[in-house]
Amino acid sequence: xxxxxxxxxxxxxxxxxxxxxxxxxxxxxxxxxxxxxxxxxxxxxxxxxxxxxxxxxxxxxxxxxxxxxxxxxxxxxxxxxxxxxxxxxxxxxxxxxxxxxxxxxxxxxxxxxxxxxxxxxxxxxxxxxxxxxxxxxxxxxxxxxxxxxxxxxxxxxxxxxxxxxxxxxxxxxxxxxxxxxxxxxxxxxxxxxxxxxxxxxxxxxxxxxxxxxxxxxxxxxxxxxxxxxxxxxxxxxxxxxxxxxxxxxxxxxxxxxxxxxxxxxxxxxxxxxxxxxxxxxxxxxxxxxxxxxxxxxxxxxxxxxxxxxxxxxxxxxxxxxxxxxxxxxxxxxxxxxxxxxxxxxxxxxxxxxxxxxxxxxxxxxxxxxxxxxxxxxxxxxxxxxxxxxxxxxxxxxxxxxxxxxxxxxxxxxxxxxxxxxxxxxxxxxxxxxxxxxxxxxxxxxxxxxxxxxxxxxxxxxxxxxxxxxxxxxxxxxxxxxxxxxxxxxxxxxxxxxxxxxxxxxxxxxxxxxxxxxxxxxxxxxxxxxxxxxxxxxxxxxxxxxxxxxxxxxxxxxxxxxxxxxxxxx
Amino acid sequence: xxxxxxxxxxxxxxxxxxxxxxxxxxxxxxxxxxxxxxxxxxxxxxxxxxxxxxxxxxxxxxxxxxxxxxxxxxxxxxxxxxxxxxxxxxxxxxxxxxxxxxxxxxxxxxxxxxxxxxxxxxxxxxxxxxxxxxxxxxxxxxxxxxxxxxxxxxxxxxxxxxx
Ligand SMILES: Cc1ncc(C[n+]2csc(CCOP(=O)(O)OP(=O)(O)O)c2C)c(N)n1
Numbered sequence: 165x166x167x168x169x170x171x172x173x174x175x176x177x178x179x180x181x182x183x184x185x186x187x188x189x190x191x192x193x194x195x196x197x198x199x200x201x202x203x204x205x206x207x208x209x210x211x212x213x214x215x216x217x218x219x220x221x222x223x224x225x226x227x228x229x230x231x232x233x234x235x236x237x238x239x240x241x242x243x244x245x246x247x248x249x250x251x252x253x254x255x256x257x258x259x260x261x262x263x264x265x266x267x268x269x270x271x272x273x274x275x276x277x278x279x280x281x282x283x284x285x286x287x288x289x290x291x292x293x294x295x296x297x298x299x300x301x302x303x304x305x306x307x308x309x310x311x312x313x314x315x316x317x318x319x320x321x322x323x324x325x326x327x328x329x330x331x332x333x334x335x336x337x338x339x340x341x342x343x344x345x346x347x348x349x350x351x352x353x354x355x356x357x358x359x360x361x362x363x364x365x366x367x368x369x370x371x372x373x374x375x376x377x378x379x380x381x382x383x384x385x386x387x388x389x390x391x392x393x394x395x396x397x398x399x400x401x402x403x404x405x406x407x408x409x410x411x412x413x414x415x416x417x418x419x420x421x422x423x424x425x426x427x428x429x430x431x432x433x434x435x436x437x438x439x440x441x442x443x444x445x446x447x448x449x450x451x452x453x454x455x456x457x458x459x460x461x462x463x464x465x466x467x468x469x470x471x472x473x474x475x476x477x478x479x480x481x482x483x484x485x486x487x488x489x490x491x492x493x494x495x496x497x498x499x500x501x502x503x504x505x506x507x508x509x510x511x512x513x514x515x516x517x518x519x520x521x522x523x524x525x526x527x528x529x530x531x532x533x534x535x536x537x538x539x540x541x542x543x544x545x546x547x548x549x550x551x552x553x554x555x556x557x558x559x560x561x562x563x564x565x566x567x568x569x570x571x572x573x574x575x576x577x578x579x580x581x582x583x584x585x586x587x588x589x590x591x592x593x594x595x596x597x598x599x600x601x602x603x604x605x606x607x608x609x610x611x612x613x614x615x616x617x618x619x620x621x622x623x624x625x626x627x628x629x630x631x632x633x634x635x636x637x638x639x640x641x642x643x644x645x646x647x648x649x650x651x652x653x654x655x656x657x658x659x660x661x662x663x664x665x666x667x668x669x670x671x672x673x674x675x676x677x678x679x680x681x682x683x684x685x686x687x688x689x690x691x692x693x694x695x696x697x698x699x700x701x702x703x704x705x706x707x708x709x710x711x712x713x714x715x716x717x718x719x720x721x722x723x724x725x726x727x728x729x730x731x732x733x
Numbered sequence: 734x735x736x737x738x739x740x741x742x743x744x745x746x747x748x749x750x751x752x753x754x755x756x757x758x759x760x761x762x763x764x765x766x767x768x769x770x771x772x773x774x775x776x777x778x779x780x781x782x783x784x785x786x787x788x789x790x791x792x793x794x795x796x797x798x799x800x801x802x803x804x805x806x807x808x809x810x811x812x813x814x815x816x817x818x819x820x821x822x823x824x825x826x827x828x829x830x831x832x833x834x835x836x837x838x839x840x841x842x843x844x845x846x847x848x849x850x851x852x853x854x855x856x857x858x859x860x861x862x863x864x865x866x867x868x869x870x871x872x873x874x875x876x877x878x879x880x881x882x883x884x885x886x887x888x889x890x891x892x893x894x895x896x
Contacts, residue, residue: 282747283750286750286754287754287758294746344804345742345801345804468799469798469799470792470795470796470799473788473791473792474792
């Protein structure tokens, strides 16, 4: 039987086991929406803005091992989706975005709602396709899913013109895919892995630095075992949190711009650095020249060869699937008679302890007068037993959540690390909640970020998503204000948010529960009450200290040891 | 340093713009870029002349390899290779200059493709330096227009860009 292109598209999603499509209809995708309507297997979630559709698909993917799927119309639907696509691209999130396009005969004529979707998204997708023939839809979607999740994952766009979605052909879903020019790596080079094992065993001051790649590769177990086997300190990037349990004594905290003193000093002064699924980005190692001033040997495991030796010189590159490489490395280490030198390791830990003391750990001065944002996160951790999914927006609140919510499991910390997209938090939390209907999902946000996608409170109502929104409301675009305080002579240019809405009333207007919390003593009771409401979305407006800053801080362009600690200011 | 990179890619719509886009997005130089289908019509072969530090060239190679449409990449300048470029030059050719231009064209093993009362159109093939020296030899003054294809390159002997 012949099916329309639209029906084929939906059949493909069924074949891929897609549970949810996050989307928004429009002219160019009407056939596809019609096909969606006539089946029940793939459920559609109607967001209120296409950016949110993509973030929701993204949150769904980050909190699971699955590919997120979004569906948008041509023109403005697609352009609205671009921020979401770029967000997923920079964090290597597996995703398929299907967009409608004007009919093939109208392409290039500046038709109504026409944009060059393939051209606009090219720099922020792993790959993209314009399907010009109904016969190609099935094979293209098959390829899109394969590309999205294999190798270094990423978003793939499939642009389908309206006439193509109406044409008919036989539906055959290919069993397998082969793309001649695409051969993602699997195992790493065994000889290199042996070298790596030897370097780690010979190290006097080894350090393990892991990133989002460990989380994406489902290699947290392997990483944890490796760190314990070596007895070395481990740090995670913002994207890698949960890859190694934060509660473990070998965890020295997050590194980078707002990382702990001991993590950053450890990076700078170790003699062998093992980087796993991390890419030495500017917010992580700061100034490259400064980083290179101190000699150390670097082993870098990554699935993407272009991530290796991009910013720093690497002594031992291992290209491969992080999980497979770590498995093999563990085998070599386990079968080796040599153990790391206990005396050297002890003195290395003594040094790290000294840094921990000097840096003062993560700390803030709590107050009984005014709510400290860090206290809110600590309390959130306490009452959720550290077991919640935490989706975050971007700003100071994001850094405090990363620092103070001690993630013990991968895929619990959902944030836009690479692009730093304000507006990501709430829609991402929707994707997480849909994937994990019984789990506790918190969205930590700021009064600035939340307003970038606040319309999604309506989506949350429609789909009964009992997300707990914690707005750390400091009345400022706090992170901007912090930089202005430090680097622009306290000139708070456009970082004060006047005329904020009454968030309690706003939440109520959307049919949710709103709470305003002004006093530190009310923080814990409010959180308890909110989280006890299992079936409701509760929006908590915490009035926090407007002057609070995120510490430690390695100022932009500075080196890892040039950190500003809290007391120096 | 100047590098000449050869690559094979699947002949998909937009493949060229992926390569060009990569160079502009990442701030890499392109001195010239040539592309045409090969004997296998599903593949196109491209020659890119670029320049940059060793680290940049390494990234260019890796980033090109990462493009889904790219089948293989080779930095020709890492070994023995042949490089050729085609140039067409239209010059003012009048009076005594006509003989001199003809003579220089012969010396450079060029050909005069088109003759009019006042002009010659000369064809020349060779490596970039040879074409440059021809221009120097005839001088800028008589040149009415030039068009160059940019370099095409191929490895010597057994150096073959695999499919
Ligand atoms: C879409 C977008 N626009 C601008 C920025 C720049 N930016 C980074 S943090 C920040 C302030 C965020 O304010 P808020 O959400 O209130 O959080 P806070 O820093 O106060 O915790 C801004 C404007 C961004 N990251 N994303």
